[in-house]
Amino acid sequence: MTLTDKAARAAVTSHGRPSGGRSGDDKSAMSYGFVALYTVLVVAFGVLPALYAVYLAFTDGDGGFAGITNFTKVMSDFRFLPAVAHVALYLVIWLVALVVLVAFLAIVVHAVRVRWLSKTLRLVFYLPGALAGASSVLLWLFVLDPTASPVSGLLHLFGFTSFVQVIVPANLPPIFAIIAFWTGAGGWIVIMYGALNNISADVIEAARIDGATTVQIAWRVQLPLLRKWISYMGIMSLAAGTQLFVEPQLLSQASNAVVPNDYSLNQLAYQYAFQQNDFNGAAAISLLLLVIALALSAVFVTRGGLFERG
Amino acid sequence: MFRFIRAGRKGPWLRVIGGVGASAVALTLAGCGGGGGASVGSYGFAQVEQDDKAPITVWVDSDRVGAADAFKKANADVKINVVTYDGSANGSNSFRTKVQLFDRAGSGWPDVVFSTQNNDAAWASQKTNGKEPFAAVLNGGLVPKATLDAFTEGSLAPCTVEGKVYCLRNDLAQAVLWYDKSLLDKFGYAVPTTWEEYQALGEKVAKEHPGYIVGTVGDPWTPEVYFWGSKCQANGITGPKTVTVNVETTECKRAATMLDTLIKNGTTPNISVFTPEFLKKYSGKVLMMPGPAWYAGAIFNNPQSLNVPKGQLGVGAPPAWQGDTAVTGNVGGGTWFVSSHSKNLKAAEKFVEFVTTADDYQVNVAPGFPAYAPAAEKWIKKQESSGYYATDLQALVKAGSQIWTGWGSGVFSQEAIWAKTMTPAIAGGKSIADLLPEWGTAIKNQAQVNGYTVK
Numbered sequence: 001m002t003l004t005d006k007a008a009r010a011a012v013t014s015h016g017r018p019s020g021g022r023s024g025d026d027k028s029a030m031s032y033g034f035v036a037l038y039t040v041l042v043v044a045f046g047v048l049p050a051l052y053a054v055y056l057a058f059t060d061g062d063g064g065f066a067g068i069t070n071f072t073k074v075m076s077d078f079r080f081l082p083a084v085a086h087v088a089l090y091l092v093i094w095l096v097a098l099v100v101l102v103a104f105l106a107i108v109v110h111a112v113r114v115r116w117l118s119k120t121l122r123l124v125f126y127l128p129g130a131l132a133g134a135s136s137v138l139l140w141l142f143v144l145d146p147t148a149s150p151v152s153g154l155l156h157l158f159g160f161t162s163f164v165q166v167i168v169p170a171n172l173p174p175i176f177a178i179i180a181f182w183t184g185a186g187g188w189i190v191i192m193y194g195a196l197n198n199i200s201a202d203v204i205e206a207a208r209i210d211g212a213t214t215v216q217i218a219w220r221v222q223l224p225l226l227r228k229w230i231s232y233m234g235i236m237s238l239a240a241g242t243q244l245f246v247e248p249q250l251l252s253q254a255s256n257a258v259v260p261n262d263y264s265l266n267q268l269a270y271q272y273a274f275q276q277n278d279f280n281g282a283a284a285i286s287l288l289l290l291v292i293a294l295a296l297s298a299v300f301v302t303r304g305g306l307f308e309r310g
Numbered sequence: 311m312f313r314f315i316r317a318g319r320k321g322p323w324l325r326v327i328g329g330v331g332a333s334a335v336a337l338t339l340a341g342c343g344g345g346g347g348a349s350v351g352s353y354g355f356a357q358v359e360q361d362d363k364a365p366i367t368v369w370v371d372s373d374r375v376g377a378a379d380a381f382k383k384a385n386a387d388v389k390i391n392v393v394t395y396d397g398s399a400n401g402s403n404s405f406r407t408k409v410q411l412f413d414r415a416g417s418g419w420p421d422v423v424f425s426t427q428n429n430d431a432a433w434a435s436q437k438t439n440g441k442e443p444f445a446a447v448l449n450g451g452l453v454p455k456a457t458l459d460a461f462t463e464g465s466l467a468p469c470t471v472e473g474k475v476y477c478l479r480n481d482l483a484q485a486v487l488w489y490d491k492s493l494l495d496k497f498g499y500a501v502p503t504t505w506e507e508y509q510a511l512g513e514k515v516a517k518e519h520p521g522y523i524v525g526t527v528g529d530p531w532t533p534e535v536y537f538w539g540s541k542c543q544a545n546g547i548t549g550p551k552t553v554t555v556n557v558e559t560t561e562c563k564r565a566a567t568m569l570d571t572l573i574k575n576g577t578t579p580n581i582s583v584f585t586p587e588f589l590k591k592y593s594g595k596v597l598m599m600p601g602p603a604w605y606a607g608a609i610f611n612n613p614q615s616l617n618v619p620k621g622q623l624g625v626g627a628p629p630a631w632q633g634d635t636a637v638t639g640n641v642g643g644g645t646w647f648v649s650s651h652s653k654n655l656k657a658a659e660k661f662v663e664f665v666t667t668a669d670d671y672q673v674n675v676a677p678g679f680p681a682y683a684p685a686a687e688k689w690i691k692k693q694e695s696s697g698y699y700a701t702d703l704q705a706l707v708k709a710g711s712q713i714w715t716g717w718g719s720g721v722f723s724q725e726a727i728w729a730k731t732m733t734p735a736i737a738g739g740k741s742i743a744d745l746l747p748e749w750g751t752a753i754k755n756q757a758q759v760n761g762y763t764v765k
Binding site: 061062077078079145146147148162163164165167168169253255256257258260261274275276277 | 402403406407410413438439440528529530580581582584585586587590723725726729730733734737738755758759760
């Protein structure tokens with residue numbers, strides 16, 4: 001999450017910034033320098049491991065060619081389909097909540113005219129995201145335990161009296177979605193806020209002169225102009241969401257495995273690699289994840305018009 | 311979680327969720343590859359060139375640092391490097407994970423490893439992807455036969471695969487019937503000797519003293535306490551890669567129906583003993599609790615847990631089922647492994663023999679019930695003279711050799727399966743008797759993905 005946030009923030013701030021006084025050649029040399037650094041890192045920690053995973057996925061433990069046996073093996077594993085279902089349900093809940101609520105909250109915060117209030121809200125939204133991923137999940141272990149929770153009243157209201165009742169399988173997708181929203185949405189709200197700042201004041205003013213209300217401006221002007229940002233958020237969050245790992249893994253350990261340690265696909269890959277000593281099976285699962293994430297991202301790219309110019 | 315780790319420090323015998331999901335499909339590939347460059351040594355496994363002066367690396371969990379210290383004190387001439395790790399506890403399975411990575415790298419193995427789990431011999435005794443098994447065979451001459459024979463009967467079973475012993479047991483974790491003698495006397499109840507009496511007492515408690523409990527089912531080792539002790543065939547490991555699972559027998563059903571009755575009347579709550587919730591609700595209200603030996607230190611005599619005052623805690627023999635011999639289950643108990651890749655097997659052997667048998671550690675320092683019988687005898691005397699217990703501890707000693715042998719130590723974790731399939735279902739109000747088929751299927755599935763042939 002942190003990485004994507006940073007990337008996005010960089011994108012927001014660079015967008016529309018006036019160019020400096022340097023000459024074109026200088027600039028392009030500089031940009032090659034920046035890109036080179038990034039390329040080295042992406043090759044070392046992104047491309048090469050991915051290629052290694054492709055190699056592993058099609059070989060067996062002794063390095064011989066295995067065809068698609070690794071794929072058939074993991075897909076016929078009794079844990080595979082439940083894991084797919086878990087991740088899919090989680091993604092639906094989380095992505096819908098993320099897109100709707102982040103856009104809504106960003107527009108609301110942007111519409112707040114009181115300077116200190118707007119600033120405070122942005123800080124409050126952003127704070128949870130500033131906590132490192134695992135530690136913020138640890139915090140949730142307390143929130144979800146009715147005997148220790150600061151919101152125990154709310155949990156009791158839902159009829160939960162023990163930790164195990166809270167974390168029964170049916171509750172897990174919304175719980176993970178809430179945790180992920182809480183840790184991740186703040187950063188996106190700040191990014192959307194930045195994107196809203198980029199909408200020319202002339203456009204808004206023109207709309208207002210034409211008699212548009214705040215709601216109409218949000219719906220007909222701001223949202224359409226935010227489309228690319230929303231689809232960008234969608235892709236980034238999708239990639240992170242399909243890799244669901246930290247939340248179920250920590251909850252699993254904390255609940256003494258009542259939350260299964262093979263809940264998500266990434267956990268299943270982890271089980272294959274480090275519990276079954278089957279790196280090939282683990283690589284097969286990660287390749288499947290990659291394919292699914294790419295396919296879904298393609299939908300966001302085409303529907304969101306991310307790569308359209310202008 | 312935090313409680314759990316802390317409790318583990320007090321009563322360290324938490325093997326816990328034996329390798330949550332520990333598994334080993336890859337092990338099926340074993341036997342395909344050849345060995346390394348090592349030659350078959352005199353101890354019955356391939357060993358590398360030996361160097362009596364080579365320092366040995368020893369992996370212990372934080373509780374076993376005392377064992378390493380005691381060894382250093384007694385054997386100043388042996389050079390050892392002590393590395394502290396998590397003991398593979400709480401389902402981390404780090405012992406296996408690390409060894410697998412060393413196997414891939416072809417170097418880096420520690421010489422001696424302590425594990426809090428019972429599942430490790432199942433994988434450490436097998437070749438993986440053509441690599442030599444990690445665990446050295448100990449009964450091929452490396453450890454003297456007299457030493458091995460002096461371990462409590464059956465205590466080396468989790469270390470034994472096809473007649474070969476791959477580890478030494480640090481401590482035993484036999485289940486017994488813990489009870490609060492003062493409360494029992496106050497209420498005028500007798501200690502039950504059969505499970506039928508136990509159930510009847512539970513029903514009486516529910517009516518006469520609601521709020522008091524006679525056990526719990528909220529921990530992942532529930533099957534090991536109640537179903538293992540009832541001779542339920544849930545974990546019939548018959549070979550390195552074969553398991554018999556039949557959980558719809560009378561033996562399983564009787565335990566299930568008993569628990570259903572007691573869960574329903576509130577005397578065995580579905581709450582883990584290592585949660586703040588348990589302490590809040592049941593401190594001072596635990597009348598009885600069937601559970602492993604380490605419960606004494608981990609929950610009863612622990613200021614951060616139930617903190618039962620001196621002179622109240624009694625220990626009873628594991629109850630029998632009417633018309634059946636009394637047997638009991640086992641929940642963990644640590645194990646010591648020697649690496650087959652060690653350059654100094656002599657020193658490594660000396661170390662594991664010392665920490666499992668020497669009074670300097672097992673009697674004077676170790677908090678758990680020693681697996682080595684001569685040490686256990688002295689340890690019991692020491693505990694009894696402490697005056698903490700309201701009864702003698704002979705029931706504990708006897709239970710050590712009553713562990714039913716029909717429940718094995720496979721590479722996958724029974725606790726993880728129970729926690730995943732049964733605990734949430736019980737929380738949802740379902741009966742264990744109805745859930746038995748589902749439990750059986752879950753065990754079979756888990757065994758199969760770990761490369762077991764299921765019968």
